Amino acid sequence: MTQRIEHHACFGGWQDVYQHRSEVLDCDMRVGVYYPPQVAHGPCPVLYWLSGLTCTEQNFITKAGAQRYAAEHGIILVAPDTSPRGEGVPDADGYDLGQGAGFYVNATQAPWSRNFRMYDYIVDELPAWVESDPAASSVRAISGHSMGGHGALMIALRNPGRYRSVSAFSPIVAPSQVPWGEKAFSAYLGERSEAWKTYDTVELIAGDLSERLPLKIDQGEADEFLDAQLQPQRLAESCAARNHPLDLKLRSGYDHSYYFIQSFIGEHVAYHAKAMA
Numbered sequence: 001m002t003q004r005i006e007h008h009a010c011f012g013g014w015q016d017v018y019q020h021r022s023e024v025l026d027c028d029m030r031v032g033v034y035y036p037p038q039v040a041h042g043p044c045p046v047l048y049w050l051s052g053l054t055c056t057e058q059n060f061i062t063k064a065g066a067q068r069y070a071a072e073h074g075i076i077l078v079a080p081d082t083s084p085r086g087e088g089v090p091d092a093d094g095y096d097l098g099q100g101a102g103f104y105v106n107a108t109q110a111p112w113s114r115n116f117r118m119y120d121y122i123v124d125e126l127p128a129w130v131e132s133d134p135a136a137s138s139v140r141a142i143s144g145h146s147m148g149g150h151g152a153l154m155i156a157l158r159n160p161g162r163y164r165s166v167s168a169f170s171p172i173v174a175p176s177q178v179p180w181g182e183k184a185f186s187a188y189l190g191e192r193s194e195a196w197k198t199y200d201t202v203e204l205i206a207g208d209l210s211e212r213l214p215l216k217i218d219q220g221e222a223d224e225f226l227d228a229q230l231q232p233q234r235l236a237e238s239c240a241a242r243n244h245p246l247d248l249k250l251r252s253g254y255d256h257s258y259y260f261i262q263s264f265i266g267e268h269v270a271y272h273a274k275a276m277a
């Protein structure tokens with residue numbers, strides 16, 4: 001069952017928030033959907049946005065300022081919550097595990113494995129729900145921030161042909177090698193194993209991919225998580241070794257916040273619009 005819980009006129013279109021039942025996650029999920037004015041004339045392509053740790057569907061829709069550009073280009077924006085949530089869904093102390101920290105993987109370990117299946121939700125269930133609306137076409141792109149940047153890159157690389165383009169802000173490119181990812185993967189996937197590599201962008205780039213989808217990344221040089229958690233040089237090295245196309249822009253003075261995202265989101269939306277045209 002789907003319920004519309006917010007509806008706001010925005011740049012000639014509508015910023016909505018929906019709650020729908022997710023069978024995959026076994027809970028109700030909230031999703032922000034921006035419909036540009038062009039939906040009046042036929043189905044529009046969809047840019048999926050994956051947010052980072054601690055976020056809900058609200059962070060992107062209230063802070064990134066992406067609707068202006070989506071309205072210009074005729075793109076639907078879909079911004080789901082970052083994990084299963086609610087009573088009966090397991091949680092943990094700390095902002096980097098449990099609710100708000102799904103890491104876009106399918107958990108295999110108790111108590112997480114019943115609900116924490118964000119990979120399947122983002123790849124299959126969410127687009128099927130979005131595309132059941134005739135306003136949305138099946139032409140897709142994906143982007144995200146930090147944990148969501150990891151999710152966007154990893155999901156696009158694992159699903160050749162499913163997304164026309166991928167981009168990220170400040171992504172966790174090597175979750176198997178940094179504290180945020182090691183904590184989450186240990187809890188959700190168990191002790192270090194081959195399974196970790198299948199959710200790790202740097203490892204995926206090093207492998208045999210059937211599609212070398214270009215990666216567009218913006219990274220702030222004043223990001224407080226740059227050295228400990230993000231380490232974009234690992235991705236630069238991996239892409240160089242496999243000749244994988246990478247456009248990594250280091251932005252002087254910018255931190256990890258949505259002030260950074262809102263400064264460059266217009267370039268990302270334009271990039272995806274071109275790829276989905």
Ligand SMILES: N[C@@H](CCC(=O)N[C@@H](CSC=O)C(=O)NCC(=O)O)C(=O)O
Pocket residue numbers: 051052053054055059063095145146147148256257258
């Ligand atoms: N200091 C924060 C740590 C959490 C944080 O910075 N979250 C980022 C994403 S980090 C990687 O996934 C974020 O997007 N926050 C929401 C926002 O609106 O800025 C804390 O302790 O909460």
